[in-house]
């Protein structure tokens with residue numbers, strides 16, 4: 434079966450025949466099997482799949498923080514064989530430092546990279562403004578809501594203008610309305626900062642709303658089961674979620690998961 438819906442024009446990420454096996458206490462755990470995936474520069478690609486299918490593992494392989502067992506991963510011109518400093522990463526938990534203000538939390542990125550602080554401060558303020566946090570740059574994490582904290586951590590991930598943003602269920606811990614707003618904030622940031630986004634989610638609707646393509650993974654060992662092109666106009670608007678075309682995509686994805694035995698509806 435040809436799982437790739439449309440080959441991207443200019444590849445940014447090339448994952449070729451990648452497998453990952455962990456040495457577990459009870460023997461080998463085959464997390465990923467024979468993954469082939471090409472992602473274009475500037476593309477927004479979401480990955481959906483059942484719990485334990487290897488989504489986070491794949492993201493960690495892309496970051497270079499976890500080595501793969503077989504195959505090859507190239508990001509840009511670089512073969513990934515060690516931690517890749519050219520990425521921004523956002524996890525479900527914001528991991529902000531409680532003793533530093535919002536602005537200082539964003540600036541950590543520059544301090545770690547030993548980048549000039551004055552220019553970094555200007556960019557940090559710009560980013561905070563883009564996500565409507567300009568009045569909170571001196572607030573400490575405990576004074577911020579969950580959504581505001583996660584916005585700060587997105588700004589921190591983007592401070593050094595990474596060409597690739599890796600996001601592992603970044604909105605999974607947020608309430609539905611905050612999540613909607615964060616999705617819009619993220620799309621605005623993507624439009625203003627040319628970058629490729631690799632986005633993991635458990636929400637089919639979120640994947641369709643944000644993405645150019647949605648990658649469906651099978652249960653463990655994770656394989657690329659299907660790739661769906663999302664042909665919806667940008668900028669995306671919340672009302673689009675009621676459109677027939679949008680619901681056709683969510684239905685198609687739901688049916689794929691039913692076929693994989695991930696959803697069972699019998700009573």
Ligand SMILES: Nc1ncnc2c1ncn2[C@@H]1O[C@H](COP(=O)(O)OP(=O)(O)OP(=O)(O)O)[C@@H](O)[C@H]1O
Nearest residue numbers: 455456457462464483484485486487488489490491
């Ligand atoms: N460091 C590790 N050592 C051993 N096994 C691991 C390790 N990391 C992940 N695994 C196993 O690899 C498989 C894939 O895990 P992974 O966290 O990538 O899945 P996931 O799709 O992100 O899951 P979820 O949606 O629940 O977050 C799981 O069976 C997990 O137990």
